[in-house]
Amino acid sequence: MLEQIGEIDPPQRLLMGPGPVNAHPRVLRAMSADLLGQFDPEMTAYMNEVMALYRPIFGTENRWTFLVDGTARAGIEAALVSLVAPGERVLVVNFGRFGLLLTEILERVGAVVETVDAPWGEVVPLEAIAAAVERFGPKVVATVHGDTSTTMAQPLDGLGDLCRRAGALSYVDATATIGGMEIAADRWGVDVVTGGLQKCLGGPSGSAPITVSAAAAERIFSRRHVEHGIRRDDIDDGLGVRIGSNYFDLAMIMDYWSEKRLNHHTEATTMLYGARECARVLLGEGLEACFRRHAAAGRAVAAGIRAMGLTVFGDDRYRMTNVTALYIPDGIDGEAVRRRMREDFEIEIGTAFGPLAGKVWRIGAMGYNARKHKVLITLGALEAVLRAEGFSSIPPGAGVAAALAAWTDSATA
Template sequence: MLTKSSLEQINPPARLLMGPGPINADPRVLRAMSSQLVGQYDPAMTEYMNQTMALYRQVFRTNNEWTMLVDGTSRSGIEAVLVSIIRPGDKVLVPIFGRFGHLLCEIARRCRAEVHTLEIPWGEVFDPQQIEDAIKTVHPRILLTVQGDTSTTMLQPLEQLGEICQRHQVLFYCDATASIAGNPLKTDLWHLDAVSAGLQKCLGGPSGSAPVTLSDAFVQQVRARRHIEQGIKSAQHQDGEDEMIYSNYFDLGMIMDYWGPERLNHHTEATSMLFAARECARIIAQEGIDVCVARHQLHGAALDKGLSAMGLELFGDLSHKMSNVTGVIIPEGINGEQVRQLLLNDFGIEIGTSFGPLHGKIWRIGVMGYNARKDTVLTTLAALEAVLRHLGYVANEGAALQAAWDHYGQ
């Protein structure tokens, strides 16, 4: 039923989004999104697509030809990679250290993979030897990893895993949605075969476009599978059904044909989101990817210093935490949801709750993208201290801000 407010223009409240994502989009990205549309085969549009591919090669630190966008949220990129490479019965290995490892398992099972897992307590990461030992036991075709899992704020080391996978002839996929541009990620140097991401965290944009990059070895195996039309024909005769890719929209072979020089029609490109994704990558390329990562490290560390000075305990193995998201253990006697609501309603600041085994135990505070700035860090620390003191938590007044300032001064 339509109400009077349904007919009013959208006018969302002003919020400072300091949770695990999404974050406030960079104003330059919002301006790019408001650009007028052009036809999907207009030379201007195809040139923007080429520029977007080149820009994301810088972000992913790769020379991969097939570096492009999947239209949809970051999960669409994950699903496109998995549905395009996994064949029914394939063995896949998933090291799970948070919620998003479970997501990879769920999608892989929908692809009818034989899923094998490693699990450790939330707040820890895997030693590469643990993963290699499992590879030797399972003999998977594909290793599915998450680099940074915002549910635990942990960052899984990847540097040695690519070489391990190459030695054992295993394809290596990584979901870098929450980590890319805020933590080091070197696709080619670390021998990653496929990486997918999303705009709504360190890339500084809105959710709705999923950059992906694919190695030649990965592309070769995707291309080797029959086109879906051939698969359907084979499936009707119960012959070759295992070669069939069960999604049209997420078939990376068809998406590559669309982004490639042939520009074969597959879908109508989400033009405004392409403009947004291009601007996210342009801003990072202009800043420099290493400088962007260092910026996140600087402001993330300042936040951590301030939280610790406030007397709060940070969650997990701090030697392996993400630079852009911090888990904070909720102090005994403090209602975590009450704190979040006071921050939102009285200060316009959003921080994250948690779920699974950490539900009600930690807050998650993010410093990402356009919000990775000194003023946002200091504002968040001041507001959190004020709310906690209001609720009876004993904190040294001003200690959090001073600790952050001291860190910046260094």
């Protein structure tokens, strides 16, 4: 048995899909550090540093800025199950696969869900959200910032004010954009924002940064209740809290990230190290510089695609900077192209979901991979594979040349 199952030795693949991407070497090094106990003062000092590091990344002064142990979806689910009680109304701004995910999680919570929708490739106008809020009267409004299934980024200016006037809290899933596009929780006035490491932050999947406003924290803590005559403040094991989940109960998790350090679960120490280093790398580069790099990479990918005679999917005005979708040319087997990219060039590009399945590829240039040479290598490989698959109308070298010019123009703008 042992002879048949060897040491892990994955291929050195360039991950240029919608995520995950290759982790930054500094992050991987940080994750190889020795473990500490979860109440060790050095460990809790690292936790405090993580909270401080992620506040500027979320664009917030929120005291409650911390990590949920688990993939990005753990942060999404923790936010929703902690904010929403069964029977409460929630409005979901839906413009892609991950708006549907919010709906699915909320339905499991027992919420009464209504959606305000846009076709895939578009976003939902603020006026349409306002009309739905007025008609439906939700307790919470939930949306995705950047939906990688459609590559669109929902504008969020004004959303928080709209929700506050209606007496609603707001939730934003920023998994696909945090670290690559501006997240402005305080300026937007949104209450809870969650993210993930595995895209623009250049880390592995497994930790979900989150920020929670004072109003949302009040709502979360208010869901404590008296059970069998025992008040929550009289115990230290979390048994006085009841929501739909124990592991994802933010009130209990926040007690651990507070000065109380009340036990909830064993902290994922290695992932905390990784999340900490992701933030250090990003802030060391500078937020604005990182946003410019992602924008330059996105422009270069789109320019290269168009120069090869291919068509970019979606509304240019609202495209995410870090993921670009392109239509698969007629007569080309999309999965054969992806397979040859992987087998011949060790490059992964993405397929698609739902109504776009089999119609588009998705190319991501984010985090450690939002770099000029990686974009150029990917476009050059795509040209070679398309030619080999029979799409011979590409002007030789056009994609790489156009991407290089676009990147250069971005650097001098």
